[in-house]
Amino acid sequence: DFKPGIIYDLGGKFDKSFNEGVYNGAEKFKKEFGIEYRGFEIANDSQREQAMRNFARRGIDPILAVGFSQAAAVEKVAKEFPKVRFAIIDMVVNLPNVESIVFKEHEGSFLVGILAAMSAKSGKVGFVGGMDIPLIRKFACGYVGGVKHVNAKMDVFQNMTGSTGAAWSDPVKGGELAKSQFDRGADVVYHAAGGTGIGVLQAAADAGKLGIGVDSNQNHLHPGSVLTSMLKRVDVAAYNTFKAAKDGTWKAGFSALGLKEDGVGWALDDNNAKLVSADMKAAVAKATQEIVSGKIVVHDYMADSKCPY
Amino acid sequence: MAGPMGTDIPRWANVVVLPIVNLIAAFLVSGLVVLIIGENPLEVVQILIWGAFGFEEAIGYTLFYATNFIFTGLAVSIAFHCMLFNIGGEGQAYIGGLGITLVGLHFGFLPPIVLIPLCVIGAALFGAAWAFIPAYLQAKRGSHIVITTIMFNFIASSVMVYLLVNVLIQPGSMQPESREFGEAAIPFVHEALAWLGVEFAESPWNLSFLWALVCCVLVWGYVWHTRWGYEMRTVGTSPTAAAYAGISETKSIIVTMCISGALAGFLGLNEIMGYHHRLLLHFSGGYGFVGIAVALMGRSHPVGVCLAAILFGALYQGGAELSFEIPTITRELVIVIQGLVIIFAGALEFMFKPQVEAVFRWFMPRRSAAAPAE
Amino acid sequence: MEDFTLFVLVLDATLRVSTPLILAALAGLVSERSGVIDIGLEGKMLGAAFAAAAVAAITGSAWIALAAGIGVSVLLALIHGFACITHAGNHIVSGMAINIFVSGLTIVLGAKWFSQGGSTPQLPHEGRFMPLEWPGAEAVADVPVIGPLYSELLSGHNLIVYVAFLAVPFIYWMLFKTRFGLRLRAVGENPQAVDTAGISVFFLRYRAVIICGILCGIAGTYLSTAMGASFVRDMTAGKGYIALAAMIFGKWKPLPTMLACLLFGFLEAVAIRVQGAELPIVGQIPVQFIEALPYVLTVVLLAGFIGKAIPPKADGVPYIKEH
Amino acid sequence: MAPAIKLVGIDKSFGAVHANKDINLNVSAGSVHGIIGENGAGKSTLMSILYGFYKADAGDIFVNGEKLNIHASQDAIDAGIGMVHQHFMLVDTFSVLENIILGAEGGALLRKGVDKAREELNRLEREYELEVDIDALIGDLPVGLQQRVEILKALYRGAQILVLDEPTGVLTPQEADHLFRILNALKDQGKTIILITHKLREIMAITDAVSVMRQGEMVAHRETAKTSTEELAELMVGRKVLLRVEKGEASPAHAVLEVENLTATDKSGVVRVKGVSFNVRAGEIVGIAGVSGNGQSDLLAALSGITKVTGGKILINGKPFVGGPPQGAADVRHMGLAHVPEDRQRMGLVIPFEAWECSILGYHNEDECCRGPVIDRPKVIQESLRKMEAFDVRPQDPNLVTGNFSGGNQQKIVLAREIDRDPDILLVGQPTRGVDIGAIEFIHKRLIEMRDAGKAVLLVSVELDEIMSLSDRILVMFDGHIVGEIPASEANERILGLMMAGINPDDDEEAA
Ligand SMILES: Nc1ncnc2c1ncn2[C@@H]1O[C@H](COP(=O)(O)OP(=O)(O)OP(=O)(O)O)[C@@H](O)[C@H]1O
Numbered sequence A: 001d002f003k004p005g006i007i008y009d010l011g012g013k014f015d016k017s018f019n020e021g022v023y024n025g026a027e028k029f030k031k032e033f034g035i036e037y038r039g040f041e042i043a044n045d046s047q048r049e050q051a052m053r054n055f056a057r058r059g060i061d062p063i064l065a066v067g068f069s070q071a072a073a074v075e076k077v078a079k080e081f082p083k084v085r086f087a088i089i090d091m092v093v094n095l096p097n098v099e100s101i102v103f104k105e106h107e108g109s110f111l112v113g114i115l116a117a118m119s120a121k122s123g124k125v126g127f128v129g130g131m132d133i134p135l136i137r138k139f140a141c142g143y144v145g146g147v148k149h150v151n152a153k154m155d156v157f158q159n160m161t162g163s164t165g166a167a168w169s170d171p172v173k174g175g176e177l178a179k180s181q182f183d184r185g186a187d188v189v190y191h192a193a194g195g196t197g198i199g200v201l202q203a204a205a206d207a208g209k210l211g212i213g214v215d216s217n218q219n220h221l222h223p224g225s226v227l228t229s230m231l232k233r234v235d236v237a238a239y240n241t242f243k244a245a246k247d248g249t250w251k252a253g254f255s256a257l258g259l260k261e262d263g264v265g266w267a268l269d270d271n272n273a274k275l276v277s278a279d280m281k282a283a284v285a286k287a288t289q290e291i292v293s294g295k296i297v298v299h300d301y302m303a304d305s306k307c308p309y
Numbered sequence B: 001m002a003g004p005m006g007t008d009i010p011r012w013a014n015v016v017v018l019p020i021v022n023l024i025a026a027f028l029v030s031g032l033v034v035l036i037i038g039e040n041p042l043e044v045v046q047i048l049i050w051g052a053f054g055f056e057e058a059i060g061y062t063l064f065y066a067t068n069f070i071f072t073g074l075a076v077s078i079a080f081h082c083m084l085f086n087i088g089g090e091g092q093a094y095i096g097g098l099g100i101t102l103v104g105l106h107f108g109f110l111p112p113i114v115l116i117p118l119c120v121i122g123a124a125l126f127g128a129a130w131a132f133i134p135a136y137l138q139a140k141r142g143s144h145i146v147i148t149t150i151m152f153n154f155i156a157s158s159v160m161v162y163l164l165v166n167v168l169i170q171p172g173s174m175q176p177e178s179r180e181f182g183e184a185a186i187p188f189v190h191e192a193l194a195w196l197g198v199e200f201a202e203s204p205w206n207l208s209f210l211w212a213l214v215c216c217v218l219v220w221g222y223v224w225h226t227r228w229g230y231e232m233r234t235v236g237t238s239p240t241a242a243a244y245a246g247i248s249e250t251k252s253i254i255v256t257m258c259i260s261g262a263l264a265g266f267l268g269l270n271e272i273m274g275y276h277h278r279l280l281l282h283f284s285g286g287y288g289f290v291g292i293a294v295a296l297m298g299r300s301h302p303v304g305v306c307l308a309a310i311l312f313g314a315l316y317q318g319g320a321e322l323s324f325e326i327p328t329i330t331r332e333l334v335i336v337i338q339g340l341v342i343i344f345a346g347a348l349e350f351m352f353k354p355q356v357e358a359v360f361r362w363f364m365p366r367r368s369a370a371a372p373a374e
Numbered sequence C: 001m002e003d004f005t006l007f008v009l010v011l012d013a014t015l016r017v018s019t020p021l022i023l024a025a026l027a028g029l030v031s032e033r034s035g036v037i038d039i040g041l042e043g044k045m046l047g048a049a050f051a052a053a054a055v056a057a058i059t060g061s062a063w064i065a066l067a068a069g070i071g072v073s074v075l076l077a078l079i080h081g082f083a084c085i086t087h088a089g090n091h092i093v094s095g096m097a098i099n100i101f102v103s104g105l106t107i108v109l110g111a112k113w114f115s116q117g118g119s120t121p122q123l124p125h126e127g128r129f130m131p132l133e134w135p136g137a138e139a140v141a142d143v144p145v146i147g148p149l150y151s152e153l154l155s156g157h158n159l160i161v162y163v164a165f166l167a168v169p170f171i172y173w174m175l176f177k178t179r180f181g182l183r184l185r186a187v188g189e190n191p192q193a194v195d196t197a198g199i200s201v202f203f204l205r206y207r208a209v210i211i212c213g214i215l216c217g218i219a220g221t222y223l224s225t226a227m228g229a230s231f232v233r234d235m236t237a238g239k240g241y242i243a244l245a246a247m248i249f250g251k252w253k254p255l256p257t258m259l260a261c262l263l264f265g266f267l268e269a270v271a272i273r274v275q276g277a278e279l280p281i282v283g284q285i286p287v288q289f290i291e292a293l294p295y296v297l298t299v300v301l302l303a304g305f306i307g308k309a310i311p312p313k314a315d316g317v318p319y320i321k322e323h
Numbered sequence D: 001m002a003p004a005i006k007l008v009g010i011d012k013s014f015g016a017v018h019a020n021k022d023i024n025l026n027v028s029a030g031s032v033h034g035i036i037g038e039n040g041a042g043k044s045t046l047m048s049i050l051y052g053f054y055k056a057d058a059g060d061i062f063v064n065g066e067k068l069n070i071h072a073s074q075d076a077i078d079a080g081i082g083m084v085h086q087h088f089m090l091v092d093t094f095s096v097l098e099n100i101i102l103g104a105e106g107g108a109l110l111r112k113g114v115d116k117a118r119e120e121l122n123r124l125e126r127e128y129e130l131e132v133d134i135d136a137l138i139g140d141l142p143v144g145l146q147q148r149v150e151i152l153k154a155l156y157r158g159a160q161i162l163v164l165d166e167p168t169g170v171l172t173p174q175e176a177d178h179l180f181r182i183l184n185a186l187k188d189q190g191k192t193i194i195l196i197t198h199k200l201r202e203i204m205a206i207t208d209a210v211s212v213m214r215q216g217e218m219v220a221h222r223e224t225a226k227t228s229t230e231e232l233a234e235l236m237v238g239r240k241v242l243l244r245v246e247k248g249e250a251s252p253a254h255a256v257l258e259v260e261n262l263t264a265t266d267k268s269g270v271v272r273v274k275g276v277s278f279n280v281r282a283g284e285i286v287g288i289a290g291v292s293g294n295g296q297s298d299l300l301a302a303l304s305g306i307t308k309v310t311g312g313k314i315l316i317n318g319k320p321f322v323g324g325p326p327q328g329a330a331d332v333r334h335m336g337l338a339h340v341p342e343d344r345q346r347m348g349l350v351i352p353f354e355a356w357e358c359s360i361l362g363y364h365n366e367d368e369c370c371r372g373p374v375i376d377r378p379k380v381i382q383e384s385l386r387k388m389e390a391f392d393v394r395p396q397d398p399n400l401v402t403g404n405f406s407g408g409n410q411q412k413i414v415l416a417r418e419i420d421r422d423p424d425i426l427l428v429g430q431p432t433r434g435v436d437i438g439a440i441e442f443i444h445k446r447l448i449e450m451r452d453a454g455k456a457v458l459l460v461s462v463e464l465d466e467i468m469s470l471s472d473r474i475l476v477m478f479d480g481h482i483v484g485e486i487p488a489s490e491a492n493e494r495i496l497g498l499m500m501a502g503i504n505p506d507d508d509e510e511a512a
């Protein structure tokens, strides 16, 4: 019988960020098809392999590993259990029984950068990252690209919350960082900081400024104060993987989900409808089109560890 | 604390029975927590024990974690003998891992028989170096070592993130990790057993475990059988007597802390050289702090440290199986238990002493007529 | 002018960031003045932050939340007291244990109650301590110098910020001008002297520990219901340890302790703004360096620039009395 | 009239130590009542029970005829009992005033109480010759003044019954006389005084009645007028006491230890030894007398290499010695100096160590203890056993924890270690403090033997009897200086007492 499983990364499934996105996708799958799945949150690095092997041994299939840190474990365990199907998000593992899913976060960030630039009257916007790692710089770089695409003279303040794991879950510091950017004149602040971002959005709401959410749709957190959210559709990825496996259409291989694949995007709903003018919608739509068509190539920070904007 | 009382209670009552009573108390309170979150404590215990010892892989994992705890537990306990409270095991372990990584990255091509001793040296040097500064400040400037080692944990964390993100990261990789060192590594126990023709389930349990046991013996010998250990204990118990005897307090503090740091640094042997084969962010994952609990439980004696380390290893492994089996129980339950063990075995160490002694007196022939009236 | 406003804003942030440090450092000060070392400030704040956020999420009242935060913190303080005062346990071990225990328990309970991986839900406005605008703040905001000082720096903080700064003279007064303070200081220096003067050492120390709990409770409540708007795991992020360092800096005296807290707060506030900026000569400073700066500074200062920090003589020494 | 204090059947044990055994005591109102007993006889314990500091296992306390339930010190204070403890109960960082009002502040706020206290204290100071600067910090005051603060503290609380626990241990004979004048004044005011001491001279000088304790028991009560020192001494130790040590003439030879213009500081950097010069020759015992705290301890520490010498010269066997930590104490041993420290519990021994471990303290790096870095345990234990036999340490068990030996036996363990290696010079500090009379005789004999074997001995003691009976020459230290030297044959208590107070006896005679 069909029993899929998920191994979440260290942040845990309620990180309000992408682990939670995966969780939402899986829940959707569960509701739709009435199929139970197993989830496991690891407590330390050594448990990745253990949990994966545990799953595989108990006949759980497919196994979805969330986060780039799981790559080594997937590589190892997938070799041991060649009959079990594995999937990994945010990293590539080249094995015949592994599906690798990565996202082009820079493209989504580019779009919200455009929106930020257009709604910032002061000409200044901000970015608050979580832990200072390349992945987050990739978000930042795409965002800067979008802002400069609108107006090359605009200032973008950038802050990283810190260098330890706590940087993902320090909303108080996130709030302070955002406040400092508002103090310096920023009108909109985009966060890619997991739980820390909650503080960023809160600070924006408290200060009467705008925040931009990330990963999941966070517009509802402070209606009217969240300009939009950069969507990284890990929920869709999780859902699709499970569904494909159920339907027997699952394929190993590599997919990079960008705008074209609907893997990233921006959120528009009742909560932010008033904040996004027709002009802005048009500009984003245009940019989307140009990116999809290849006319605009958003720079990927991780390709060369540089940000040209 | 309690003076050398001329009581008629056998020594092992305080050394063995009391810690067990404390442990039971800690587990009873933990059971209460389990009840509060609406689960059945008995079932939890069952799963914990089965998850820790119920099958070969579980045993492997338990002993893998135990190896970590032996290293950090020894580190804390040797410092205790010099009356130093080394809260910095975490940072020293982390930096020790850096030493191993540098060796692994530069000499990964060497055969294991050469590489592994080099790693041991690398870990010891780096761990000791990180302990040296707080030790020096304590010995020479009187800066409180508890505070400085706490600060050094935070500093180590920042240093390592900086290095991983900017220096050691594999070019092109998004992960703040070093590259893999190559083939050479400390063999896994299941591999080693396979050479001997014994089959054992695969687990991260590796031969660092043997080195941990060797360290226990070395620490035991050092503390109780060498003149350096003698000097260290003298400084720890009576600094004035040490000054009288011409023993350098400064030297003892620094040497002890360096040994402590080196022992903590060995954590990386197990985690990095034995299992991950590359440097990970936060691989020290709190093991340094657990070392405090292990040292307290183990009464700072290597045998006690070993037993306590296995206990905590079992908790970690059993706890993982537990959250696997009962999803409503989060993995942090193990941290709660850990905290309770430190409270009961450490801070409330002697709370049950009167009761334990009373029980012993009950069973023992009375020798002193003048038992106190309390 | 621009620079001045910016500077005022940095000071403003300094006040916000320093508030929990001041409360926690004063808490540690009262405790250590009575002879009880407390490295469990972190745990007490964390416990209070959780309790406050949890209660605020359920009741929607900031005041009940504050009561809950204080209640939990005092309970933890009493456990510490029970270990250190009644059972003559090791103060550092007890403090450590409480930190570890609380960091686990808040998540276990939080996960059970709110099913958000240990966090609490976002708090509504009534569940939080919101900024208080002083009369006329709007009006004078544009007056040069005075304007920003009044409307940004003084006005517009939440109640707890003011409480923290008022707590400093209050604790000073309590320690040095009252009978209770005299006895409390005496018990931290020479408990036998207090005992033979006919005063209970245990009761005095318990009261000190309770005051410590109350202050930590306020600090924790501030984190989750005033500065932030929910509880997240390990949200104290080392503030308890920084407060401890500040107390040592301040040599166990209220006013210097507050200044030390302000210094650390200022550092953090500046760090947030310097981060990522290109500075002359040194270039861009790595964020990790800035993050480690308070810790490095603490070590450097402890190593000699503050002279000798002499703790109360009986600090951390259990008082054992034969009966 | 009912006795001021009446104790009936007081019993108290600390674990295995039975400190007070069924004690009865009557102290009549308006008298000075002495309690004597050897170290560890249980005097302090008894008084601490009276003062509510300890709780008796059994027995009743009556004050002015009324039965009193004393649970805490406050009850005793309320009943008008004041106590000056053997170890002062003062807060060093507080002012005199703060110390005095502690516990009797007169209101929740300090302000009012402080003003009233000033007035009251001025009155008390004048009335009883108890002058002291009430705004000075306690830590800055010499012990004699600290004691006055303790007395003031008790009087301030309105004490009618004053207990003084060995008040003269820290005083010169002259200061002690001043104290006795104060006590007499108090007595004239109708107050009752209990004076604890083990100095017979003081009992005879001031008390009206005296009770004797021995090993936890109250063995006798006497009216002072109807007893004698000899009787009291015998009651105290339970047998006839030999008050003089038998020894022959000394035949000193070359100087083994030469000290020239030595200065030294204590831990906090205060100069304690101020330009001291003397020598100790082979075959003689030189005694250093002085009230404790006048630099003797620091002199010993400097000579034995524990602390750094800040000026002057030390020659051992003609070779210069530069001491100071960390190596000093080890170096000096190699030069042939051994040191029996004043404080055996904190210096001479490591209390939680086993006896064999303590038997090599300071010599643990010597070749005979070790094979390489490893301590040769069997050999050390055997050596330790041999030394225990030679010095009659009981019990003869090298594996026993040091703390479980009695005080006298602990002292013998230290002596055995230091004397056994046959040093050229032996420094001895307070060799018989807290040691029973039998052990005292033994220790004194060994010191004389060492002298007769041609060794140099430097003896520091606060017991004038000990100094006078053992030494061949006596140096007196006062305020860091050596203020005089006299041959033992010419010394008596009065002369030494004056010198110990920094007064030249010749001047004093002229003045008289
Ligand atoms: N707190 C305590 N715990 C254990 N034993 C104690 C304690 N206080 C006193 N004793 C023991 O009780 C006995 C009597 O001690 P106490 O202090 O009353 O003697 P003392 O007559 O005052 O002697 P000294 O002249 O040395 O002051 C001693 O054997 C001592 O070791």
Ligand SMILES: Nc1ncnc2c1ncn2[C@@H]1O[C@H](COP(=O)(O)OP(=O)(O)OP(=O)(O)O)[C@@H](O)[C@H]1O
Binding pocket: B003, B004, B005, B006, D016, D017, D039, D040, D403, D404, D405, D406, D407, D408, D409, D434, D435, D436, D439
């Ligand atoms: N703190 C203690 N712990 C355990 N045993 C003790 C302690 N103090 C004393 N004892 C035991 O009690 C006995 C009496 O000790 P104490 O010090 O009162 O002896 P003492 O009669 O004063 O002898 P000495 O004259 O040699 O000092 C000793 O044999 C010792 O073993």
Ligand SMILES: [Mg+2]
Binding pocket: D043, D044, D045, D086, D165
């Ligand atoms: Mg006494």
Ligand SMILES: [Mg+2]
Binding pocket: D039, D040, D406, D407, D408, D434, D435
């Ligand atoms: Mg004795």
